Amino acid sequence: MERTGVQKLAHVLTILVTITFVCNLIALIMVPGLVHIGSQQVLAAWWDYDIDDTLHMLLIGGWSMWGRNGIQADVLSGFLLFCGACTAAILWQGRRVLGTVLKGTPFCLENAKSLLGSAVLCFLISGAALVRVIWRICYAQSIAPLFSYNTLFVPLFFLAGLLCLVISALFRQAAEMKAENDLTI
Template identity: 35%
Template sequence: MNMSRSPLIRFTKLLLDFMFFSGILICITVPFIFKEAGKYFSIFKDYYIPYCVIFMIAGVFALIILWELRRMFHTVIKENPFVKENVTSLKRMGLCSFIITVIMAVRLFFVVTPAALVLVTVFVVAGLFSLVLSQVFDQAVTYKLENDLTI
């Protein structure tokens, strides 16, 4: 089966592209969004500058994760996912996840919310998962290269 024709693959690619490009738009408009939100929620007014900085920096690292996922997805479409570039992408995604964890933990100094605690937990797990998966992919690449040399 041609991977690029799979409805699941096409949907996932479109979803990643949408998330990436809308994420850029959201990062750029954070100051405007938070200024408007400050009219309704005092937390955005009280912590406008720190929240803008925190969420924009976290947003950039989230965009890097999405960029790496999109890069990896191209190898899935080409039916060649076990390449060193994907190992590097997974390591970068793990590092970005840990950076987002730290940034969201800093947010806890301003206001502790269940959502912030969930984000910290999610990005710790995502970081660990990415690093473990990078090791799995690294081993798969090694096996693939050994098999290619054998043939």
């Protein structure tokens, strides 16, 4: 059976989502190292080191520096790891949805559950960003954190969560209607 245009597009998107998922996991491993390097010295200074020293710091050294760089670095590492894990899970849910499209059964309850899970993860990222913004305002005793990327994460991921909820409800209703139609034929 020949694939439809939507299935061809879903195949390409599956490849792209998989590549993004793998890159996300690689970046997650390097987060504590990058935060450590950024908190100890200017990020551009790490190019002065040998490649093996740099890789060691990125892949292993940063994990051993928890609690040694100060509270700000630990909070930043924790926030980035949490958000990175959530985005990895969102990408995985996206792969699951694309998998059902490739099978030719996009309107199923599995997709509704995957999108609902993605919505929850988006809300968690939004909440974590809000907590981090509030923490930074209290810690810095300034309104400067209101002008950071964290402040942008709050409405962005909240709206993404709402969008996933709406699409989840649509998929759930479409799956129920499809099941009813299958029974009447």
